[in-house]
Amino acid sequence: MTLRLPLQVNHLIDLLSGSGHEAYAVGCCVRDRLVDLIPAEWEVCTDASLAQAASCIQNELHIEPKQEPNSLMLVVDGVSLRVTTATFRQESSSSNPKPDLSDRGLTVNAIAYHPVKGLVNEFHGLEDLEGKLIRGIGDPDIYFRRNPFNMLQTLRFSALSSCRMDRSVASSIHRLAPMLSGIPAERASVDFCRILMCSNAAGTIRNYFDVASALIPSLAAPLEREANLPALVARSLEHCPPDLTVRLALLLLPIERQKGAVTGALAKQAALDFALDSLTAGYIEQLCGAYDTFIPTSPTKMKKMIAQYGKPLFQRLILFKKALIYSGQGSKVDSILSLHRSNLLLGDILRNNQCCTLRELAVGQEDLTAEGLSPEDAKRILPQLLEQVWAQDSLNTREKLLPLAKRLAR
Incomplete structure (x- = not known):
């Protein structure tokens, strides 16, 4: 060879x-x-x-x-x-x-x-x-005890290659998974995130959720309350494309749901404790916090929501909601039909590059002050212009917005 x-x-x-x-x-x-x-x-x-x-x-x-x-x-x-x-x-x-x-x-x-x-x-x-x-060479316990990171690397290769563990290797990982709680989160999070991005991440989480709960201790409580949790999380991952932020949010959402009101704060703290960067942790908080938020099916309301989240995160929110509802964990405010309509509408907005945020307006504060408006009036009027553009995207030109701004300033 x-x-x-x-x-x-x-x-x-x-x-x-x-x-x-x-x-x-x-x-x-x-x-x-x-x-x-x-x-x-x-x-x-x-x-x-x-x-x-x-x-x-x-x-x-x-x-x-x-x-x-x-x-x-x-x-x-x-x-x-x-x-x-x-x-x-x-x-x-x-x-x-x-x-x-x-x-x-x-x-x-x-x-x-x-x-x-x-x-x-x-x-x-x-x-x-x-x-x-x-398969192991001799006793797999020796290999994994020598360096617990070997468990994560073995799981990652299995998830990448679709190779299955033989019984002795699988049993060894389950038996020694608690050792992972003692390793530095900074390195463990890198290896675990690589597993989440593999093509067979769902199968790995389903079969080795004890590894996830050893690395992220706050997952242990929801696992005790719901024995079927590994299967539910795995099912949501099966319906999620390889977006790391969304997959992490799906994994950490059970930490929120066990407490009743879902705010995203607990998921964010779990992410930070796992040495994820603050930006990713913030995105996870927003995704989990929007669990009970209805995704609009009207253009104006959707554009307003996009302005709140930003286009990249709003697209992730759609993925997050779809994965949950197709795995049977969706909020009461969601339905397959409404999410389908929302997804089609979002596609139209993105495809036609429609204006959703102040940054995308054809005019800014400097343009308005150059037309004689005071800085205070310009700052007050820009959100009003944006609302007009949400309702009618064809207004988003300098020629149409500048006269409109002057009328609003009177």
Whole structure:
């Protein structure tokens, strides 16, 4: 089997080999390439010490790699490379020493590749990839206890590739999920958000909601109250396109609903506690807070609401409401028919680029003051002009709005 590696990876392997060392691409990057995914970084394992590898890289590439625990990191022409050390052993059936991959935890991670020497597949990871199966090498608990982040990375690969966990791996993740509550939220949120953006995010949340509640403790209470919660959240994700903000709002909404009145404040706090940025947390608050808000089906009222939320967030609100109603969790104020009408109306507004906000008006405060209006009158009249344009979009020209502004100022 031949794999196409980036030129930078081939060059690094050649560089180390030319200095008398063994070197292979290894681990998750090889696994991802085998299933047509794009690796975030490329790992090259070598029998050289890190000091020897660093010296070789500095002498030949004139790059000083970043020293990290047990590895070197460097970026060459936009490609992230990680150099790790490995034990190589000589097998009687082969003249080429091969890396020992027994500590890679999962069979699909225990695959190495050399552009000339080919694939190292001692633990049959290639066959497991072809069979869409994730199996452990020995006891999966050892792999996940060694680094709890491995649980999130395994879930992400499963969600991306649609590979299923075998019973021992799945049981290990369920058993050790509480360990995730002790890891830094800043890093956990990045990995978890990547899972939410995968094509099979819904299935992952349905089967591993205990992982989500370990990372976001405020999900534990609604889960205790409603045993069917994982299925409900998963169903809403199935009806939601890959928009991270909307998917996060769908996940965090149960925190709000268990308290009765839905304001969005609890969801926002949960988002901030999970180290999400304040802008995203604010959007989540607005989406959840609009749970019981009716989406208008008349142009003027919809444009007024768009002015309140802004076009990008209002589009997300439609997605949020649709996902909830199609999953059986919609508010009493919503119906499939009314949301369908709202969605068609929104499409017309966006397609025709109709004015919804003060920023989109054909005139601004400076234009009105240039016509002789006082700054106070200009500031007072602009919202009135906007309301006129909401009702009749063809008014949104300088030629029509300036005379109208003067009449309103009298």
